[in-house]
Amino acid sequence: MKAWRFYAFGDMRLDDIELGPCPPDHVLVEPMVVQPSVTEAQLAFGIPTLAYENIKSRLETDAPIQLFGHEFCARILEVGSEVSGYAPGDRVAARAKLPCGDCSMCNSERGTDCRTGPIIGFQLPGCFAERALLPAISLVKVDDRISDSEAATLQSLSDSIAGVETAQIRPGDSVAIFGQGSMGIESMQAARACGAGQLITVDVRDEACQLSLELGADRAINARKDDPVEAIRALTGGEGTDVVFECAGGSVKQGLAGDQALKQAMHAVRSGGKLVGVSWFGAPLQLDVDLLRERSLRYLFPDISSQAHLEYTVQLVATGRISMKPTIRHILEGIDKVPEAFEITANKGKYQAINPAQVVLAQ
Numbered sequence: 243m244k245a246w247r248f249y250a251f252g253d254m255r256l257d258d259i260e261l262g263p264c265p266p267d268h269v270l271v272e273p274m275v276v277q278p279s280v281t282e283a284q285l286a287f288g289i290p291t292l293a294y295e296n297i298k299s300r301l302e303t304d305a306p307i308q309l310f311g312h313e314f315c316a317r318i319l320e321v322g323s324e325v326s327g328y329a330p331g332d333r334v335a336a337r338a339k340l341p342c343g344d345c346s347m348c349n350s351e352r353g354t355d356c357r358t359g360p361i362i363g364f365q366l367p368g369c370f371a372e373r374a375l376l377p378a379i380s381l382v383k384v385d386d387r388i389s390d391s392e393a394a395t396l397q398s399l400s401d402s403i404a405g406v407e408t409a410q411i412r413p414g415d416s417v418a419i420f421g422q423g424s425m426g427i428e429s430m431q432a433a434r435a436c437g438a439g440q441l442i443t444v445d446v447r448d449e450a451c452q453l454s455l456e457l458g459a460d461r462a463i464n465a466r467k468d469d470p471v472e473a474i475r476a477l478t479g480g481e482g483t484d485v486v487f488e489c490a491g492g493s494v495k496q497g498l499a500g501d502q503a504l505k506q507a508m509h510a511v512r513s514g515g516k517l518v519g520v521s522w523f524g525a526p527l528q529l530d531v532d533l534l535r536e537r538s539l540r541y542l543f544p545d546i547s548s549q550a551h552l553e554y555t556v557q558l559v560a561t562g563r564i565s566m567k568p569t570i571r572h573i574l575e576g577i578d579k580v581p582e583a584f585e586i587t588a589n590k591g592k593y594q595a596i597n598p599a600q601v602v603l604a605q
């Protein structure tokens with residue numbers, strides 16, 4: 243079968259490789275639609291972010307290696323002898339990060355806090371290939387009401403649902419979201435689905451502001467035109483919102499906000515409120531911790547999504563309570579187009595993309 247393998251940063255090739263037999267607790271799938279995550283797209287070009295050092299050293303010692311491809315919709319072709327609940331023909335998506343099943347976290351039913359289990363597309367081969375073998379424990383069935391294209395966004399969306407649960411949003415809480423890229427729009431819609439009150443979004447692109455209004459934001463602030471901290475305070479009686487999600491930070495070269503949005507977010511949340519850090523920065527930051535302390539701010543980081551989050555995400559999309567379709571602007575046809583999807587996703591600003599670019603591998 244054909245599979246994309248990395249020989250170095252920026253050097254991916256479509257190789258013919260052998261796939262082994264299906265292990266008893268796995269399924270064999272045919273990927274139908276797959277998209278690089280933003281992190282994967284940045285790593286593909288050697289841009290420092292999450293897991294950069296790990297991927298760098300593996301490329302230096304083990305290349306060529308199959309990397310990435312945990313955001314997908316796939317069709318099951320074969321199920322392992324110990325797998326129940328799935329059958330050939332089922333469409334599935336998966337959570338990326340799996341529990342190891344063996345550590346004290348996993349043994350106390352806190353598997354989402356386990357950091358030793360494998361990640362699909364990193365320690366396990368992902369879906370930038372004609373076939374993939376996936377652990378059945380990672381899977382969720384895709385509801386018939388969800389298209390292949392939207393199904394490929396479920397994994398990412400389930401992380402945003404986990405982030406909203408981390409924030410413990412209460413009914414009516416006011417929420418601001420900095421950045422209306424894919425994670426920002428997901429977080430906004432997830433917050434709305436989970437009972438948030440006033441929803442205020444911030445971006446520097448008119449088009450992204452417009453889209454967030456169409457998908458349920460009450461107000462959208464273009465930070466190039468208005469000071470977002472002043473605007474958010476004006477909309478919340480001078481206090482700031484109960485919760486702020488910071489989804490805009492990261493490499494300025496890739497069109498992200500550096501640490502500017504985080505600094506603004508710290509002033510846009512009310513005293514005693516919660517700041518949820520969704521962005522990856524790829525480098526250490528200087529942070530005014532005394533400001534956090536003085537204002538009793540809770541600076542939280544999202545939990546990794548669980549099976550329950552993924553199943554709930556399927557329900558939210560199947561019933562139309564969350565819509566990802568308007569965020570998908572680039573759908574490419576055929577396995578040859580995978581590098582183009584990485585290029586677009588690593589440079590979303592340049593290509594006016596919101597969701598990562600998708601590739602249709604099969605129908």
Ligand SMILES: [Zn+2]
Nearest residue numbers: 342345348356
């Ligand atoms: Zn574990």
